Amino acid sequence: MIIWLNGPFGVGKSTLAAELHHALKGSLVADPERVGDLLRGAMSGHELTQLDYQDYPPWRQVTATLVTSLAAYTGGPVIVPMTVLDPHHATDLLTPLREAGLPVHHLVLHADPDVLQQRITTSDEFPGDPVRSEAVRAYRHRRAADYQKAADSWMHAHGHVIDASTLAPGQTLQTALAHLHTT
Numbered sequence: 001m002i003i004w005l006n007g008p009f010g011v012g013k014s015t016l017a018a019e020l021h022h023a024l025k026g027s028l029v030a031d032p033e034r035v036g037d038l039l040r041g042a043m044s045g046h047e048l049t050q051l052d053y054q055d056y057p058p059w060r061q062v063t064a065t066l067v068t069s070l071a072a073y074t075g076g077p078v079i080v081p082m083t084v085l086d087p088h089h090a091t092d093l094l095t096p097l098r099e100a101g102l103p104v105h106h107l108v109l110h111a112d113p114d115v116l117q118q119r120i121t122t123s124d125e126f127p128g129d130p131v132r133s134e135a136v137r138a139y140r141h142r143r144a145a146d147y148q149k150a151a152d153s154w155m156h157a158h159g160h161v162i163d164a165s166t167l168a169p170g171q172t173l174q175t176a177l178a179h180l181h182t183t
Contacts, residue, residue: 002067002097003180005081006090006155007109008147009140010120012164012172013081016109019173026076032063033082054089064096071102085143085150090158105183107176108159110151115165116144 003020005013017029036053043049043056053059063082071078084090090106097104111119120140126132147155160179164172 001077001180002071002102002104003077003079003176004094004097004104004106004159005079005109006084006106006159008111008116009083009143010123010137011109011111011116012119012169013083013109015169016172016176017079017081019169020077020079020176023173023177024077024079026074027079028070028074028076029079029081030067030070031081032059032066035059035062035066054084054086057092060089060092064093068097068100068102071100083143083147085146085155087150087154087158090155105180106159107179108151108155108161109172110156110161110163110165112163112165113144113148116147117141120144 005017007013021027021029036059039053039056039059039062050056067078067080084093094104094106120137123137123140124133125136160183162172162175162179167175
């Protein structure tokens with residue numbers, strides 16, 4: 001089983017991924033951002049360098065292969081916390097997972113815009129490193145409108161939406177588990 005956690009930057013995907021990992025026996029968390037970091041390093045200075053690693057077709061191919069390979073190797077659920085805003089990128093990622101015969105749960109964590117902005121503002125991603133934390137907050141604030149556009153145009157229609165606006169992390173976990181057990 002693949003559990004793809006999508007939604008805006010700062011909504012709590014990593015927190016939910018960690019909680020699901022502890023709740024689901026034999027599961028593991030696969031973070032495609034690490035694949036992106038690898039590609040950034042490999043493509044540094046190349047004429048085809050992209051600003052966003054998700055725009056590299058190899059990122060989408062390697063990520064899909066990694067996730068399917070991990071699921072086949074471990075037999076356990078693979079949890080993938082990754083915001084994907086472009087519907088074509090989502091198709092490139094999720095279609096191979098489904099074609100591999102794996103059950104794919106595309107969970108979209110959502111938070112109302114005001115709640116999301118507050119969560120971003122109060123987050124401290126790198127305790128002890130205020131400069132780095134502020135850079136992450138600024139990026140998340142800039143991308144919030146991109147999420148809303150994706151949510152309105154395709155994401156909410158193609159995933160199971162969990163509105164985490166008023167849910168505590170434990171409640172978000174219970175909502176996700178309930179969905180996984182009923183589908």
